[in-house]
Amino acid sequence: MEHLPLPTQPPMQTTPIFPAIPYLCRYEYDEGSFLEYPHRSGLPKFEVEERPFSLALLSSNSQRVLVEMPPAELEPFLQNWLFFGLLHEVLQDIYRHEDFVIISIDNGVEKSIITTAKLSSRLEEFEVKVKKQDETSIQAVYKHIARCLNLTCACLFVEFATFDNDLKFHLASVSELIGTCRSATSSKVPHHVSDSCGCKLLQIDEKLLVDCLEKACLPLLRIRGETDLDEMTVEVIASTDSTCYVALSHVWADGLGNPKATALPRCQLSRLKSLVDNLDFDYLPRTAASELPKNASEMLLWCDSLCCPVQDKEAKKMALQQMYRTYESASVVLVLDKGLTSHREGRDSVIQQCLRVATSRWMTRLWTLQEGALPAKKTDYGSSSPRLPYRYVYCVIEGIFKRLTTFTNIESHGARFRDVSRGLLYRSVTVPSDEPLLIATLMALDLSRILVCKPRKRMIILWRMIATAPSGVNKDILFHTVPKLKRRGFRWAPRSLLFADFLFTIARANEPGDRAVLAKVDNEKGLVAKLAGLRIRTLVQREHRRDHTFDPPPDLEKLYASISRLKNPWILYIGSSSMSVETAHRALLTDATSEKKQQSPHDEPLCVKIIEQVFLLPVSSDMNKMCRAAHLLAHRDLAPSAAARAVDELVTAGVEPDSPVLQEAVRGLDLEIERLSRSPAAVDELAANGIPSVDESGYTLLRELIVSMYRGHYLQVEDDAPSDRKWCID
Numbered sequence: 001m002e003h004l005p006l007p008t009q010p011p012m013q014t015t016p017i018f019p020a021i022p023y024l025c026r027y028e029y030d031e032g033s034f035l036e037y038p039h040r041s042g043l044p045k046f047e048v049e050e051r052p053f054s055l056a057l058l059s060s061n062s063q064r065v066l067v068e069m070p071p072a073e074l075e076p077f078l079q080n081w082l083f084f085g086l087l088h089e090v091l092q093d094i095y096r097h098e099d100f101v102i103i104s105i106d107n108g109v110e111k112s113i114i115t116t117a118k119l120s121s122r123l124e125e126f127e128v129k130v131k132k133q134d135e136t137s138i139q140a141v142y143k144h145i146a147r148c149l150n151l152t153c154a155c156l157f158v159e160f161a162t163f164d165n166d167l168k169f170h171l172a173s174v175s176e177l178i179g180t181c182r183s184a185t186s187s188k189v190p191h192h193v194s195d196s197c198g199c200k201l202l203q204i205d206e207k208l209l210v211d212c213l214e215k216a217c218l219p220l221l222r223i224r225g226e227t228d229l230d231e232m233t234v235e236v237i238a239s240t241d242s243t244c245y246v247a248l249s250h251v252w253a254d255g256l257g258n259p260k261a262t263a264l265p266r267c268q269l270s271r272l273k274s275l276v277d278n279l280d281f282d283y284l285p286r287t288a289a290s291e292l293p294k295n296a297s298e299m300l301l302w303c304d305s306l307c308c309p310v311q312d313k314e315a316k317k318m319a320l321q322q323m324y325r326t327y328e329s330a331s332v333v334l335v336l337d338k339g340l341t342s343h344r345e346g347r348d349s350v351i352q353q354c355l356r357v358a359t360s361r362w363m364t365r366l367w368t369l370q371e372g373a374l375p376a377k378k379t380d381y382g383s384s385s386p387r388l389p390y391r392y393v394y395c396v397i398e399g400i401f402k403r404l405t406t407f408t409n410i411e412s413h414g415a416r417f418r419d420v421s422r423g424l425l426y427r428s429v430t431v432p433s434d435e436p437l438l439i440a441t442l443m444a445l446d447l448s449r450i451l452v453c454k455p456r457k458r459m460i461i462l463w464r465m466i467a468t469a470p471s472g473v474n475k476d477i478l479f480h481t482v483p484k485l486k487r488r489g490f491r492w493a494p495r496s497l498l499f500a501d502f503l504f505t506i507a508r509a510n511e512p513g514d515r516a517v518l519a520k521v522d523n524e525k526g527l528v529a530k531l532a533g534l535r536i537r538t539l540v541q542r543e544h545r546r547d548h549t550f551d552p553p554p555d556l557e558k559l560y561a562s563i564s565r566l567k568n569p570w571i572l573y574i575g576s577s578s579m580s581v582e583t584a585h586r587a588l589l590t591d592a593t594s595e596k597k598q599q600s601p602h603d604e605p606l607c608v609k610i611i612e613q614v615f616l617l618p619v620s621s622d623m624n625k626m627c628r629a630a631h632l633l634a635h636r637d638l639a640p641s642a643a644a645r646a647v648d649e650l651v652t653a654g655v656e657p658d659s660p661v662l663q664e665a666v667r668g669l670d671l672e673i674e675r676l677s678r679s680p681a682a683v684d685e686l687a688a689n690g691i692p693s694v695d696e697s698g699y700t701l702l703r704e705l706i707v708s709m710y711r712g713h714y715l716q717v718e719d720d721a722p723s724d725r726k727w728c729i730d
Contacts, residue, residue, distance in 0.1 A: 003116040003177055020104065021170045023112035024076040025084065028097050034089035034148050037081045038065075048154050058154045066155065071162050082152050082171045083114070087122075089148055090178055094125050116174065123178065139189065147195060149179050180361075190305070191255025193267040199229045203263035206309045208236040213318040218326055219307045220245050220300040226273040229266040237300055239329075245300040246276050247330035249371035251361050252430075254338040258305045276301055279332060302326060317451045324441050327371050335372065337362040366429035366498065370442055373415070373423065415442045417466060417473060424497045431455075435496060436462035460485060463493040467518035467527060475516040475529035475574065478729060479586035481613055489518075489525030491610055491730050519728065524593060524607040526730035531572040533721035534616075536563065559589075562611060563715065568592035570608055572727060573616050587616040590729065605726035625689040626698075630705030632685055633676060638710050643672035673710075677703035 004018055032040055039045045047059040058066070066074065088095045099122065102115045130141055152175045156168060192199065204221075212219035218239035225231040239245065250256045258264060276299050309315035327333060337360045362368050420442050429435055433455035440447050445465050450458050463485070467473050483495045516529035563569050573587035590608035638644055646665045655662045676682060677699055686694060686702070694702070 003119045004173060019166050021114040021167060023079075023101050023114055024167075025080040026076055027080075029080050029084035029088055031088055031095075034081075034085045035151065037085050041077065041081075046151065046155070048151055057157060063158050066158050067160060071160075074160070075164060075167060078155065078171065079114075079167065082155060083174060086148060086152060086175065086178065087119075090145055091122055091126055094122055094129070114170070119174070119177065143195065145178065149175055189260075190258045190264050190268065192265045193271050197265070197267045199266040201261075201263040202232060202234060202266050202269055203261055204234060204236065204306045206262055206312055206315070209262065209307060209309050209319075210312055210315045212236065212238045213309075213315055213322065218243075218245075218302060218322060218329075220302050221306060222300055223269055223273040226270040229270060232266050232269060234269065234306075239300075243300065244298070244331040245302055246279065246332045246334050247327050247371070248272065248301065248303040248336065249327075249333050249362070249368055250336040251338075251365050251368065252305075253361070254336065256303070256305055256336065258310075260310065262306050262308070262310055264303075264305055272301060272303065275334060275336075279334070299331070302330070317448075320437060320441075320451065321447045323370065324444060327373075333371060335362055335368075364427055366424070366427045366435060366438055369423050369427060370438055373442065415444075417443065421497050427498055429498065432496065433458050435459070435498060439497070440465070459493070459495065460487050460490055463490055464518060467493075467516070472515040472517040473527075474514050475527075475531065476514075477516070478527065478529065478531075478572075478588060478610075479574070479613065481586070484610075489730055492527045513724065519605075521605050521607055521728040522593075524728055524730065526607065526728040528605050528726060528728050530724050530726055531721075532575050532723040533573070533725060533727070534571045534717050535719035535721070536569050536571060536715045536717055559614070560715075563589070566591040566611065569611075570721070571614065571616060572608070572729070575616075575723065585616040587614050588612075588729070589614050590727075603726075605728040607728040607730070609730055622691065625691050626686070626702060627705055627709075629682070629685040629689045629691070630702055631709045633682055633702075634706045634709035637676055637681060638673065638706060641672055641676075643669040644710070673703060673706055677706055 046062040049057050049059050099118045101112055104111050104113045156172055209219045220237045220239050222235040222237055224233045308319040339360050436450055436458040440450050450461050453461050478492055480494050485493045485495050513530050516527045519528045570590050571587050573585040575585050589611045593607045647669050650662045
């Protein structure tokens with residue numbers, strides 16, 4: 001199951017997290033039509049019964065065929081059909097049977113097992129191929145895939161007396177992965193409730209929406225005549241302070257999005273009306289329940305696809321500025337997620353229901369964060385899906401759901417930056433420039449300042465607003481290992497928080513020393529923060545030493561070269577003001593723009609430019625002693641030796657590195673280093689530095705250090721800065 005993600009830090013265990021799936025098929029898939037495979041196998045054609053608002057189920061006759069099939073035949077049949085057959089139907093000419101079967105040796109016995117190592121790359125090839133077609137052809141392709149996936153899920157929903165759970169999970173997870181391929185194009189047009197429906201779109205007049213927004217009201221919808229789609233009408237109602245309404249939260253890829261017009265299929269509106277009418281209000285707090293109308297049919301609806309103008313860009317900006325109010329003031333937020341609504345209520349335990357919500361596609365999208373975070377009263381997860389108190393969910397799934405429940409009591413001034421950054425983890429967005437809009441909305445910042453600028457500048461404006469506020473931003477943000485903005489003055493700021501380093505938490509700037517603010521110093525703009533620092537330099541390395549066998553690893557060579565080009569290099573970190581580093585730190589390699597020295601924390605900050613992020617690792621007291629001994633031995637004893645002079649003379653004379661003469665000289669130098677590391681002089685120097693004796697590993701380490709010191713592969717600290725020194729960092 002290589003297609004499934006593994007934890008970054010998996011638990012220590014002897015068995016794999018995902019078990020190997022054996023290859024059960026008695027013959028390769030015949031590469032015929034997926035939908036007709038049962039008939040080609042001598043079975044009746046499988047029929048699917050469409051359900052109005054949920055996942056399709058197999059007809060009772062088709063279910064009976066599967067249930068009565070012997071287990072020894074059932075599992076090979078479903079694996080060949082729902083795995084190999086489905087992959088062939090999707091990938092077509094990209095499909096190769098051998099891509100998904102490998103030979104494994106278990107206790108000396110060869111076994112064929114399923115592999116999905118190439119599945120993601122093959123699906124990417126498929127998507128690239130499909131995107132080259134016209135819009136009509138693309139929709140036809142994905143509509144056919146949807147039919148195949150519906151049939152796959154309907155088969156897996158059958159309750160078998162005996163069926164391998166690992167195989168069932170494998171088949172379900174592969175179909176789920178294939179289903180995500182639709183998201184790139186399926187959000188471009190709205191879907192009907194069922195493939196067989198051909199009802200017309202019902203479009204909302206944008207002028208009515210604009211009138212409401214210009215009056216600082218929310219445009220809400222009253223749906224009438226939902227039983228007769230042809231007679232259905234939708235009335236636009238301007239909100240008041242006492243209006244009760246349901247705000248819809250959904251993933252556009254599930255079929256309720258429309259980027260081209262404020263219109264949806266009439267069947268979808270009928271579905272939404274039915275869901276609103278059947279909401280269960282028993283989970284509402286008493287104070288919230290008392291505010292609701294006694295007749296649920298009076299509850300109005302807000303849906304972004306119908307209530308946010310599409311053609312009028314200025315009106316769309318007004319709607320975006322009202323987004324905080326839209327969800328905060330909603331009586332109920334109705335979450336519609338195709339995965340959640342496909343499960344029948346009562347089949348899962350409470351913990352399983354929590355996991356379904358926490359791992360749903362709804363939880364992975366950017367805009368749904370605010371839609372689940374801002375409601376002050378209740379969130380309902382749609383028909384036949386879990387209705388769970390937040391507090392219980394919080395206790396059961398502390399990880400992902402904690403980032404959602406953090407916002408359940410947002411105050412009027414908005415959320416803290418730390419909480420927003422946590423909530424953004426594991427989420428994605430189709431339009432990158434939407435991210436600063438959502439962050440500003442959650443933090444209750446002035447959204448108009450972001451909307452008036454060009455999309456590519458939105459993140460810069462957001463960081464300016466956050467970092468110039470009185471509370472500033474925690475200086476931890478400097479050490480986030482994510483791509484940064486390239487704009488001068490903002491090169492410290494993450495380009496996005498969606499793919500942030502999840503192991504690194506941005507704390508709240510509780511103490512003045514934690515706070516960093518955007519400022520201008522000596523005509524240089526940057527983030528002003530208090531940090532400890534070490535001023536360093538590299539040893540001047542003679543060029544003729546670059547060609548023998550004692551070269552450092554490429555990453556270190558690159559670091560030394562980078563530092564050697566800097567005029568005034570400083571390593572900045574959060575930690576002790578002492579020159580000795582006792583714990584590991586994320587750090588910044590920077591270059592000071594001037595040579596001035598800061599005499600006290602009250603002086604002007606020293607301006608530095610970020611070169612790259614590094615790790616500052618602690619060095620034990622014994623290691624420091626060993627380094628001092630190696631340094632002296634390298635320069636006092638090794639450098640003037642005959643072996644070292646012989647190598648230097650040959651390299652200086654331009655002898656090629658692969659020359660036998662030079663190689664012989666290098667071997668002599670290597671022997672000299674080995675002799676020196678175990679010589680009485682080395683023993684005396686170690687003792688003089690407080691190391692009376694060493695074992696074999698100690699002599700090996702000393703030898704490596706002598707090589708590094710001779711080659712010049714180390715940094716020298718020239719100065720240190722206390723932890724309260726100010727820096728202007730860009």
